Amino acid sequence: MATDSGVGAGTRPGRNPRGGRSGNGWNGKGRATEAIVDLGAIAANVRHFQQVVGPNVAVMAVVKADGYGHGAVPVARAALAAGARWLGVATAEEGHELRQAGIGAPILVLGISNPDQARWVVRSGLSAVVADAAGVEALAREAARQNRPVGIHLKVDTGMGRIGIQPRQLGDDWVQALFRGRSGLRWEGLMTHLAEADDPASDFTVHQLERFLDVVEALRRQGRQPLWLHAANSAATLRYPGSHFNLVRVGIGLYGLDPFPGATGLQPALTLRTAVAFVKEVPPGFAVGYGRTYGSRQRERILTLPIGYADGVRRGLSNRQDVLIQGRRYPMVGRVSMDQITVAVPAELPVEVGEPVVLIGEQGGERIRVEEWAAQLDTISYEIVTGIGRRVRRHYLPQAPG
Numbered sequence: 145m146a147t148d149s150g151v152g153a154g155t156r157p158g159r160n161p162r163g164g165r166s167g168n169g170w171n172g173k174g175r176a177t178e179a180i181v182d183l184g185a186i187a188a189n190v191r192h193f194q195q196v197v198g199p200n201v202a203v204m205a206v207v208k209a210d211g212y213g214h215g216a217v218p219v220a221r222a223a224l225a226a227g228a229r230w231l232g233v234a235t236a237e238e239g240h241e242l243r244q245a246g247i248g249a250p251i252l253v254l255g256i257s258n259p260d261q262a263r264w265v266v267r268s269g270l271s272a273v274v275a276d277a278a279g280v281e282a283l284a285r286e287a288a289r290q291n292r293p294v295g296i297h298l299k300v301d302t303g304m305g306r307i308g309i310q311p312r313q314l315g316d317d318w319v320q321a322l323f324r325g326r327s328g329l330r331w332e333g334l335m336t337h338l339a340e341a342d343d344p345a346s347d348f349t350v351h352q353l354e355r356f357l358d359v360v361e362a363l364r365r366q367g368r369q370p371l372w373l374h375a376a377n378s379a380a381t382l383r384y385p386g387s388h389f390n391l392v393r394v395g396i397g398l399y400g401l402d403p404f405p406g407a408t409g410l411q412p413a414l415t416l417r418t419a420v421a422f423v424k425e426v427p428p429g430f431a432v433g434y435g436r437t438y439g440s441r442q443r444e445r446i447l448t449l450p451i452g453y454a455d456g457v458r459r460g461l462s463n464r465q466d467v468l469i470q471g472r473r474y475p476m477v478g479r480v481s482m483d484q485i486t487v488a489v490p491a492e493l494p495v496e497v498g499e500p501v502v503l504i505g506e507q508g509g510e511r512i513r514v515e516e517w518a519a520q521l522d523t524i525s526y527e528i529v530t531g532i533g534r535r536v537r538r539h540y541l542p543q544a545p546g
């Protein structure tokens with residue numbers, strides 16, 4: 145109801161600027177489970193990458209998948225304010241969301257846009273990646289129909305093997321036509337994507353960059369030079385100066401997550417936290433949760449927390465991952481269920497309902513990183529943060545002004 149106190153955005157500092165995602169009038173108060181995103185960390189990470197690449201290379205902040213789960217719009221704004229010049233998304237719809245929020249910066253749709261999406265690419269003034277004649281056709285048709293030019297980045301497959309023309313296709317008619325300038329199309333960029341830039345044991349990146357340079361050189365001999373040349377993701381930006389060209393596409397590192405083991409200089413932006421919902425003291429031999437996979441070995445207290453796999457606490461973490469309470473680590477026990485997890489603490493630990501619990505982030509000098517979860521789950525940090533559920537309300541710590 146509109147008369148409820150505190151309904152809507154701006155009722156407290158750092159509140160999710162989008163307000164309730166469901167738009168149903170609920171202000172989200174009452175659920176302790178939330179993600180806090182430090183936009184100051186996002187800004188610091190942009191500046192770190194800008195410093196690595198130097199002033200003559202632009203940074204694209206990749207905010208696909210709702211900003212790797214952190215919230216695309218606030219992250220995009222923070223990144224642009226910190227000096228990023230491009231935004232990268234996976235789909236036309238994601239780009240459209242940024243435009244709806246009033247963001248006017250150049251946006252590249254990194255995935256292939258089908259003809260239906262081409263309509264939205266043009267309408268929202270996005271730039272598109274193309275790798276085949278049909279894609280160029282669809283965009284040219286839409287650009288003509290809407291009488292609005294569209295920026296095109298031609299993708300070359302130098303070894304990733306997903307999308308991209310093969311280098312030998314450079315001479316194809318549709319490619320040459322693109323270079324000459326088709327009406328409605330603006331040839332903006334030439335790009336490739338690296339498959340193993342994060343792997344210290346592989347030199348495949350060097351091979352890919354050589355293939356890409358061959359293409360660039362062949363074009364130069366034809367008198368063609370794109371405005372933007374780009375190849376690097378976060379890992380390549382940090383590990384291969386030769387991959388910078390004049391634009392780098394930074395995703396995971398923007399969020400302060402390590403693009404490869406041992407990366408330095410990045411600040412994690414995400415805290416995932418909740419509060420104890422239920423406390424009980426149990427005797428030895430007390431079983432907990434579905435499948436009764438945990439039994440207490442001594443008298444202890446079992447805490448129930450209102451967060452589960454639907455919020456992104458993957459079930460594979462059952463009986464393996466710690467949480468932080470009062471700045472110390474305590475183990476999750478029993479199965480992670482959809483909406484709840486359980487944690488065991490010593491019987492004498494003074495914990496009451498409402499006690500803050502940090503699942504990812506820092507508390508009292510102790511820290512649990514996304515990378516720790518990823519290692520437990522034999523996956524990568526990307527999958528953890530993009531898996532944080534929609535019902536976890538995001539709050540934002542503002543970046544310092546200036």
Ligand SMILES: *Cc1c(COP(=O)(O)O)cnc(C)c1O
Binds near residue numbers: 376395397
């Ligand atoms: C997602 C993506 C990136 C960003 O990669 P990170 O490893 O997250 O830095 C860069 N380029 C393309 C084409 C992508 O799809």
